[in-house]
Amino acid sequence: MVSLHLGGRTVVVTGAGQGQGAAEARMLAEAGARVIATDLATGIPAELAAATPSSGGSLAYRRLDVSDPAAWAELVAWIQSQGWRVDGLVNNAGITQRSRLLEAGVADLHKVYDINVAGALLGIQSLLPLMRSGSSIVNVGSVAGLTAHYPVAYTASKWALRGLSQVAAMELGPCGIRVNTVHPGFVETPMTAGAKPEFRQATLAETPLGRTGTVEEVAGVVLFLLSPLSSFVTGAEIPVDGGQSGHGGAKSVSDSLR
Numbered sequence: 001m002v003s004l005h006l007g008g009r010t011v012v013v014t015g016a017g018q019g020q021g022a023a024e025a026r027m028l029a030e031a032g033a034r035v036i037a038t039d040l041a042t043g044i045p046a047e048l049a050a051a052t053p054s055s056g057g058s059l060a061y062r063r064l065d066v067s068d069p070a071a072w073a074e075l076v077a078w079i080q081s082q083g084w085r086v087d088g089l090v091n092n093a094g095i096t097q098r099s100r101l102l103e104a105g106v107a108d109l110h111k112v113y114d115i116n117v118a119g120a121l122l123g124i125q126s127l128l129p130l131m132r133s134g135s136s137i138v139n140v141g142s143v144a145g146l147t148a149h150y151p152v153a154y155t156a157s158k159w160a161l162r163g164l165s166q167v168a169a170m171e172l173g174p175c176g177i178r179v180n181t182v183h184p185g186f187v188e189t190p191m192t193a194g195a196k197p198e199f200r201q202a203t204l205a206e207t208p209l210g211r212t213g214t215v216e217e218v219a220g221v222v223l224f225l226l227s228p229l230s231s232f233v234t235g236a237e238i239p240v241d242g243g244q245s246g247h248g249g250a251k252s253v254s255d256s257l258r
Helices: 019-030 069-081 106-130 152-175 197-205 215-226 250-256
Strands: 010-013 034-039 058-063 088-091 136-140 178-184 237-240
Touching: 010 019, 010 069, 019 034, 019 058, 019 088, 019 215, 034 069, 058 069, 069 106, 088 106, 088 215, 106 152, 136 152, 136 215, 152 178, 178 215, 197 250, 215 237
Parallel strands: 010 034, 010 088, 034 058, 088 136, 136 178, 178 237
Antiparallel strands: none
16 A cells, blocks of 8 residues: 555655754654764754654664765765665755845855755765665755745755756656655744744745744655655655745735735
8 A cells, every 4th residue: 555654765864953854854764764864963963862763763863064075975885884775865954045136245155055956966966876766856945946035045056956856857767766846935943043023024924824834844745755655756846835936926916905
């Protein structure tokens, strides 16, 4: 029977130390997967240390700088030393940079690109030799990658990630490996915790569901894309944004006419 259970599968999750990534790692482990959670911290972060997976799942932590090819090679060597293959990759690691168009420098673009785009590319390239037909890759984009969001470096990086995802879906399809993207909207995470009240208010005004999202709501879509239930889904882009990107700005117009 096809289900969301991931028993017997090994999944790597980047940026899993807190917030959205930690929620993804925990949920995947609860679904029975062997999860290799990675982040920059040397020791296992508190949000992961407290996890107690059931359903046969497990959770291991490894330090990883996603922008460092040598770090990826070290992770691959460790996975091979365990005798494991890789059935799933969640490229969740990401940073933001909120400079406006006329304030952003080239260094800002490179800094965000190295993590949000190059990090995902290195992950795919590094782990591909350990993958087989039926494996699944999920890249975590953003509503910024579907709109003209104002932080130019961050937005440009998420648009670039969309291109990387689509090319990967096309190139890896013949190998039986699926690549999809989820685009979270305003989700309560440590990254969004520092947002100005004006930003929060304006974003909620543009969100048809009228609230922020939770990390578990994003993790649930990631779980679906890694599971057999999505076995014929590749090259898809799924907004998890309460409808924010769907109306193309028409909500403000509609609200003003009420």
